[in-house]
Amino acid sequence: MAEFDLVIRNGTVVTASDTTKCEVGIKDGRIVALAERLDPGAPTLDAGGRLVMPGGIDSHVHIDQYSGDDTVMADDFRSGTVSAACGGNTTVIPFALQVKGGSLRAAVQDYHAKAEGKCLIDYGFHLIVSDPSESVLGQELPALVQDGYTSFKVFMTYDDLKLNDRELLETFDVARNEGALVMVHAEGYDAIKFLTERLERAGRTDPYHHAESRPIPVEREATHRAISFAEIVDVPIMIVHVSSADAIEQIRWAQSRGLKVYGETCTQYLTLTADDLKGLNMEGAKYVCSPPPRDLESQKACWNGLQTGVFQVFSSDHCPFRFDTPAGKKRHGERTAFKWVPNGIPGVEVRMPILFSEGVGKGRITLQEFVAMTSTNHARLYGLAPRKGSIAVGADADIVIWDPEKKVTITQDIMHHGADYTPYEGFEVIGWPETVLVRGTKVVHKGEVVGTPGHGRFLKRDLSPFARPRGVRPTEYGA
Ligand code: DUC
Numbered sequence: 001m002a003e004f005d006l007v008i009r010n011g012t013v014v015t016a017s018d019t020t021k022c023e024v025g026i027k028d029g030r031i032v033a034l035a036e037r038l039d040p041g042a043p044t045l046d047a048g049g050r051l052v053m054p055g056g057i058d059s060h061v062h063i064d065q066y067s068g069d070d071t072v073m074a075d076d077f078r079s080g081t082v083s084a085a086c087g088g089n090t091t092v093i094p095f096a097l098q099v100k101g102g103s104l105r106a107a108v109q110d111y112h113a114k115a116e117g118k119c120l121i122d123y124g125f126h127l128i129v130s131d132p133s134e135s136v137l138g139q140e141l142p143a144l145v146q147d148g149y150t151s152f153k154v155f156m157t158y159d160d161l162k163l164n165d166r167e168l169l170e171t172f173d174v175a176r177n178e179g180a181l182v183m184v185h186a187e188g189y190d191a192i193k194f195l196t197e198r199l200e201r202a203g204r205t206d207p208y209h210h211a212e213s214r215p216i217p218v219e220r221e222a223t224h225r226a227i228s229f230a231e232i233v234d235v236p237i238m239i240v241h242v243s244s245a246d247a248i249e250q251i252r253w254a255q256s257r258g259l260k261v262y263g264e265t266c267t268q269y270l271t272l273t274a275d276d277l278k279g280l281n282m283e284g285a286k287y288v289c290s291p292p293p294r295d296l297e298s299q300k301a302c303w304n305g306l307q308t309g310v311f312q313v314f315s316s317d318h319c320p321f322r323f324d325t326p327a328g329k330k331r332h333g334e335r336t337a338f339k340w341v342p343n344g345i346p347g348v349e350v351r352m353p354i355l356f357s358e359g360v361g362k363g364r365i366t367l368q369e370f371v372a373m374t375s376t377n378h379a380r381l382y383g384l385a386p387r388k389g390s391i392a393v394g395a396d397a398d399i400v401i402w403d404p405e406k407k408v409t410i411t412q413d414i415m416h417h418g419a420d421y422t423p424y425e426g427f428e429v430i431g432w433p434e435t436v437l438v439r440g441t442k443v444v445h446k447g448e449v450v451g452t453p454g455h456g457r458f459l460k461r462d463l464s465p466f467a468r469p470r471g472v473r474p475t476e477y478g479a
């Protein structure tokens with residue numbers, strides 16, 4: 001029997017810790033050897049002049065997620081994972097959303113049915129807990145964590161999703177007892193509601209006012225409240241999609257006190273500003289997401305958060321809606337009030353190229369940091385390591401072969417997502433994924449999709465070692 005199914009040769013292998021010249025031997029979907037020279041007779045993939053990196057893991061994407069009766073998300077699991085693969089990713093972790101009044105277990109079954117047979121790359125699910133009833137907290141959630149859904153998101157805003165303070169504390173407490181990692185959407189509901197109604201009374205309802213309805217103090221206050229609740233319950237948390245210096249300051253403050261508070265920022269907070277929401281004829285709706293893009297100073301602060309380790313992960317918060325359709329962002333008119341515009345923008349395909357180009361290419365971060373922030377840290381935080389997120393013997397052969405010199409202008413016509421626009425239209429990058437392997441199988445080759453939907457497998461995840469409160473021994477969580 002052949003020793004290798006494939007050997008990647010002539011490339012520069014980059015991990016979160018090293019850059020080395022070596023060959024990568026793959027057998028049965030896993031990396032089985034790393035050496036200067038492997039069997040010259042084995043089938044070869046030439047990576048000359050390219051970087052060989054762990055495939056991207058985007059741990060914050062929304063795919064085919066229920067968004068209200070008259071709103072349709074633009075990606076199903078086929079287009080969403082094709083788009084992700086074309087952007088250099090080999091794993092995504094979307095959400096299984098509990099609808100208020102519904103069962104969490106039923107939600108998980110629903111999202112499995114949506115994903116089954118459609119995914120090009122591997123996937124897990126975070127849970128979204130919107131209704132922490134006694135049976136959800138007492139039975140469903142603990143059982144689901146044990147079944148491999150080891151992280152869940154809670155919202156401090158949105159009519160249909162928000163938890164009140166008591167519910168947040170109760171839900172954090174279950175996370176603590178079960179060893180799950182809680183992701184927190186930190187924006188304060190009442191402040192947003194108050195500001196939105198005041199803006200409406202003043203007739204200020206264009207998309208731009210979306211940003212004014214959730215200004216930086218709204219994020220700062222909620223971030224601080226989430227951190228305080230985490231301290232009270234003694235549970236680690238992840239503050240997702242952080243957009244401003246003030247929120248970063250809260251996280252840094254918590255970290256400096258020894259609290260296990262982790263942070264994530266996203267592509268839009270490095271590249272967009274609230275001015276993008278100003279377009280005429282609802283064009284600004286294309287940029288409506290929450291928290292909203294802010295200003296150049298906030299972008300700088302987010303870069304600093306990445307550089308100084310306040311943020312461990314860089315995600316897309318891919319949440320695609322079509323623009324020009326009644327079920328999408330433009331809704332039914334030229335002047336729909338911002339509060340009816342679905343929140344979220346597409347971005348899973350450009351997350352890695354933009355961070356590479358703006359980060360590594362412009363000397364803001366190292367190659368090692370790039371790999372850590374786009375892959376390795378996601379795997380470690382969300383219970384996928386050591387199987388995912390590294391190029392190491394025994395790991396899944398989830399690899400992106402990256403052309404560091406390729407110049408690309410991002411435009412809608414080269415995107416594979418289901419949205420009818422990209423918020424990054426015209427953005428120029430240097431560096432692009434060329435070939436993507438998922439468990440040793442090419443799913444994208446020389447920029448073309450060559451994999452089969454259905455190749456992607458569901459990933460049951462381990463408990464996150466990062467979810468353990470300080471002073472609790474690994475054995476107490478079964479790790
Ligand atoms: N905000 C969210 O909270 N989720 C998805 C997209 C967005 O803008």
Ligand code: ZN
Binds near residue numbers: 240
């Ligand atoms: Zn969110």
Ligand code: ZN
Binds near residue numbers: 060062317319
């Ligand atoms: Zn999100």
